[in-house]
Amino acid sequence: MPLGVFIFLAALAVTSALGTVLQRNPVHCLLALVVTLLAIAVMFIGLGAVTVGFLQVIVYAGAIMVLFLFVIWLLNLQAELRTSPGYLALKALAGLLCAALVAELFTLLWHAPTAGGAQAAAPPGYGSIEKIATMLFSDYLISFEVTSVLLLAAIVGAMALARRAPAPQHASPQAAAADGPARPEGA
């Protein structure tokens, strides 16, 4: 990846990440986040991780972001009101802590042996879907299967959490009165 392309993508990613954090309207935050994800996906492809880059576009910038957008519209969120000035000291402290985190990470990076230096030449087929599939179904087979169980649990959990409590049809009137209309069941 040429240096100019990297600088452009890095500036795009950092600017849009700041936009995600700083904008007041949640939909604008989400659009800025999609730009960040796409910039990182292009970086993945430039680093030779072609399959992961395309997965990033499809799964992250596509599916997960649509889920976020759907929830924002479902809840009919408006732009946030300005917070009271009493929080300003806390916000300054938070900014200071984040600056300290950046300094700490860069200090670690300065001493890391693997981070510097030239990158190794990529072997043929590096980042191809064939190589990733071979690794997933050999070295990482158990993790892969556990992931499928995790996804199943997430589906069931999301259904149980987000659905409305069903109207009690066969329950007694006392049970129906005790069971509030807005209480999610199984939570």
Added chain:
Amino acid sequence: MVPMSYFVGLSAVLFAIGVAGVLLRRNIIVIFMSIEIMLNAVNLAFVALGRRLGSMDGQVMVFFVMTVAAAEAAVGLAIIIAVFRNRETVNADQLNLMRW
């Protein structure tokens, strides 16, 4: 060629921006988005250092991180919907029922 330390440095900056979002924002959905920024920063470090070492294990890790992020987003947004249905707010400051 871009040195790998540039990628890892960008990853550090993006991670700190995500932390700032979690600390500064009060909207739960925006806090969630900041967590996604942090996950992506770590993914970038995985891929960059894997490229540096010429191994593909980092990319498989990114695959798993994406899966976990999808599961986390689904369950977390379901929790947000349930909370909004009960409390009519997504402001983290007003969700203080269990506060000490």
